[in-house]
Amino acid sequence: MNGWFLAAGLTSAGVAAIHARAGGRDVVRPLLAGNLSDEPRRVLHAVWHMVTADLILAAAALIGLALSPQPGGNMVAWLLAAHFVAYTAVFLAISLAADWSKPWLRLPQWLLLLPVGALTAVGAL
Template identity: 75%
Template structure:
């Protein structure tokens, strides 16, 4: 058993749940009610749900890795860590280039995603 991977997976599952519940309320509902034309609105709606699935599957993979040692587990964990670093980087780049005051707090998702990467990486040691 690898406690780091289990903690990373549990954290990622919480992030996925938060994305689904809070993001659905705060992002998806306003998006669907907005002035975008039908096609871009539906594409963004689909992408939202793709990210939810992606987060949930990444959480499941980390928990699966944490339950017992697996062939190739370290490689999978590094890929998942990179995945969460990339997601964090996107949020940081978008926040920092928006011209907002306190940009790091405006889109704080990176603060939830980066610890998953760090925990997954810690599990590879």
């Protein structure tokens, strides 16, 4: 068993739960109640749920890799690590581009995503 992948998978599952619960309340509800026209609002709503599915599927893949290593599993692990590091970079770039005080804390999602990428990368070494 690969403990690093297991930790990454469980962390990703936790991130998915936080995303669905807190994000639904703090992001999706205001988005749906906002003044956007119907089409962009529905697209953003769909993208929100796609990210939820993505986080859950990544958690399942990481837990699966942890419990039963597969041929080519390191390739999958490296892709998952890159995936979470890319999510981290997107949140940091958008946060830091905004004219906010303490921008890295206004969108703190990167603090949840980076550990998954790092744990996965360490497990793939």
